Amino acid sequence: MAKVELTHIPFIKNALKSRYPQLAVFIMMLVGYIFAILAGLIGTPVGSHNFSIVFVWIAWWAILILVAVPFFGRGWCAVCPIPLPGEWLQRGAVLSPPDKSPKWLNLRVPKMFRNIWLQNISFLLLALFSSVLLTTPNITGIVLAAMLFAAIGLSAIFERRAFCRYLCPVGGFIGLYSQTAPIELRIKDKQVCVTCEGKPCYNGSSAGYGCPWDVFPGGLTKNTYCGLCMECIRTCPHDNIAVNLRPFSADLAKPSTRMDEAFKAFIMLGSAMIYAGVLLGPWGAFKDAAYNVGTSAWFIYAVIFLTIIFVILPGFFTLGILKTKSALPLKQRFASLATALIPLGLMFWVAFSLSFVLTNASYILAALSDPLGLGWNLFGTANAAWQPMLTAILAPAQTLALVGGLIWSARTAQKAANKEKVSSIQVIIYSLIVTSIMLWLLL
């Protein structure tokens, strides 16, 4: 399938180029985000009836993992409210063209942090506390507020969106999985960028700001770090930026050789499996251990969690590819072949999320009518009973997602292996084994 340039359509192009539609969405999202913080802090402590839990961990998560990431890549980042206050304060403006002088320190992020290891760590921190975080409104409120303030703090110190790019716990995996999405932002003609003076897409101009994600669009080959903020569409003086519709997983044909990204794939794969076992499985002791943060049982759970992610999963993967005949260093083979785990991990998360989202989606109606648990009935749905949805299709849909993920992963492994001139069979067998485990955990 060839690419289709969406920005060729005047309506889309104008909507993306203008700041107003985006600003309107930003304001709505920011209001919703702040409301979620307040709801978490002052609303009912009963998670299933609190707006913060229901709308963040059920509604938002469902939209993110089932729709936004698979179909729009970093589409969520394009409307995420977390960096906005920091960015506006950093710029000293909400809408106006940039000032010549930076408002705050505007430092460059140190080179050692210019990778996604911090994002890997921040995700794991949330993951280890997730049983409490996902069920306790005030903890959710505090974490949401902390992310907002962390983004403001980093904007005050560093240039551009340092929080989004290097610290956001969800930004890392959204970027990883956005490579599979059928949407991309790319330049139209490389030569135009080469000869472009001043590179306003990166450095900014009177028309707009330099890339908030610290990416030079002219060098974009993958979605991973493009936040789809559309700033370069506004700043490019040559109308050389396009948003394209493209085949799924187009970026995976260019395997990464970065270890931080490779481990991100293992972190996401392992987390989905552990969550499926702990949150959805029948083992009460695991649930208790995950929930009772700070106890010795929880520390054991944390050690097991990290061991699965950093030792067992990558360890077996390494053992699998160890014997593959290749002139390439093992590290490069490891990172390159781990690309196959990206679609697999995404579909693991889709399958896992289907389960708890469909089980808990009916809480959305009640929380919509009484978001703070004050006895309101705004839309007449406050007393909507909890009712698992689409239970009949859940298991088939999960199976389909996992089998589809396996096939997708095998195809990706073949491409990566061909590129590196190694065999893909070990990676395919590995994917088959972990998919079988995930199937067992979910079904």
Place this chain on the structure above:
Amino acid sequence: MNRSELISRIFVITGIILAIGAPLVFWTRTPLIHARMAENGGWNPDVIEAEVGKPLQLKITSDDVVHGFAVGQMDMQNVDVLPGKVTDVTLNFDKPGIYTFYCTRWCGLNHWRMRGTIEVSGSSSDPELVSPPIYVSLGLDLDAPHGAPVLPQQVPSAIRGQQLSIQFPITTYQFLNYYRSSSPYQAFTDLSNTTLTESQRWDVVAYTWQSNTTTESLANGKQLYAQNCAACHGENGAGDGVFADDLATAGESSMQTMEGATKMMMQSPVDFTDPRRMLGANPALLQGKILRGGMGTGMPMWGSIFTDEQIWDLISYIYSFQFEYK
């Protein structure tokens, strides 16, 4: 600053103010009574003020599990308080005083500690004279041992006792004052001047106890028992309620700290099927224990919750674990 920037800032700031301000305003204007398991704080607030003749409208929510709400000594329907939901309750008081509200659902081991007070101010047109309970006027020591030294060989039968009473009039024993101030063993002893056998005397005692209650009282007592006592004392009175094991475990560790302040001993709940204990206890003693609670045990005081009539109904029912009524 250009106009579009100004308008944008106004929208942003308005949105932020609304997002913060609106929830805070609504939250502060909706005072809720929060119910939590006693281990997590119980009722909050646990003291509510009200006025005679002025309806008290309460909004109650549970922060954890299903609780119930009722006010002691008040003719009202118990209401359930569900997690995350708000239950509206309107109360009307016609007498000033301190009322006790309490949880009516077995929410946890310390369920019975979930209590609060409603302080009702105002004047009453009909002041009541309060007389001390019988155990006080009798000078009973509620904590003294009261085991019956002689026990029946079989469960005393009120039906057999009724037949025997035709031959041996027992009018004396049927007076309310006698019943309330005498233990079954005392009545058994008082009947020793008759020609009845021991077994027959116990049957007459059973009939005496039955004749001092009614079917309605027993039914009411049974209902009160099921709602308030069975969690610890067991559905069949054997001291084996759903919390009994936990209470015993807590008792083994001897002292339990609530809110870092009150330390109290937890004990296994009393077994009402134990004839030694129950046949040696008179109704006045049981009334005292229910009114006051078990000092140093897990038995709460019910004086502020049950009416006198409810307590006597409950006592009638508790004795039914010892006797075979018709």
